[in-house]
Amino acid sequence: MDRGMCVSLWCEEVEDDAAQDQGQGEDQAQGCTGGSPQLRAAWDPTVSGHRVIQRLLHLEERYMPSMLYTTLIQRDPERREELAKWALEVCCDCGCDEAVFPRSVSLMDRFLSASLSLAVSPYCLAAGCVLIASKLTECDGVTADSLCAAAEYSFQPSDLREMERVILSTLRWDTAAVTPQDFLPHFLASVGEQGDAEREMLSTLRRHSDTLAAMCACDSRFLGAPPSLVAAASLNCALRGLSNKGPTQLSKSSEALAELCQTDLVVLQCYSEMIESALRQRLRGGLQQPPMEKDEEMENERPGTPTDMREINF
Secondary structure (H helix, E strand, O other), X not given: OOOOOOOOOOOOEEOOOHHXXXXXXXXXXXXXXXXXXXXXXXXXXHHOOHHHHHHHHHHHHHHOOOHHHHHHHHHOOHHHHHHHHHHHHHHHHOOOOOOHHXXXXXXXXXXXXXXXXXXXXXXXXXXXXXXXXXXXXXXXXXXXXXXXXXXXXXXXXXXXXXXXXXXXXXXXXXXXOOOHHHHHHHHHHHHHHHXXXXXXXHHHHHHXXXXXXXXXXXXXHXXXXXXXXXXXXXXXXXXXXXXXXXXXXXXXXXXXXXXXXXXOHHHHHHHHHHHHXXXXXXXXXXXXXXXXXXXXXXXXXXXXXXXXOOOOOO
């Protein structure tokens, strides 16, 4: 080997966003005392840009459910939304990564689109999709026992493993579907470059956009929308509610998002208004529930903040 060659094997993985600002010694101490922390690789700008977005746009068509399935579900959406909300609760209770829930819903929709019939145990189907999505996304996946416990043991681990095999066989092991969460970091990088947003604001926009995209996954009205459009509309809504930009800058950001997801600006604005309308409906539904010591929390919440996972009645 040439001694003059500089080879670096340094791995820049961190536990969370706050750990990036801390020293190397503190990171090592937290890794030793914190048990088994979940490490994340730092954002690499070389894996972003228009080339990656174009590739995702090309792939998302492959994982769209059939029009027949979309039409049937939108006529009677209650059952599907019930399963999606249950999957969201399970992912939240198990502390899953934010990418697990949308991928599990995508697996469920694709399976039902292929079979056009609901499984004998619908919750076993939803749990099987969560199990596959967790294995695909996380290092420490959700266990079968925890999923059975979440369903109050309406099915056994053996039933869940059999359902997992049925799902994989139906989808021919093609489980890495494109979701709105795959587009969000690339859209944020493009909008951040244009608006020169701070890192903290970008993190806040990402968190609220994730929440809005998760809400869309539970709402069957957005079932036929491409993931890129859902991601762009969610980010557009988050920019409207959180950003301190003026109307002209917000209009430019909307135009940039429409161009990135290759859609018309009117379509993007229409879906943004649909998301805001769905959000208002769910917030009103949450406020109409019996109060549980939320008076003080509502006083502390910013009225301009569009989303908070705790406030949305999924």
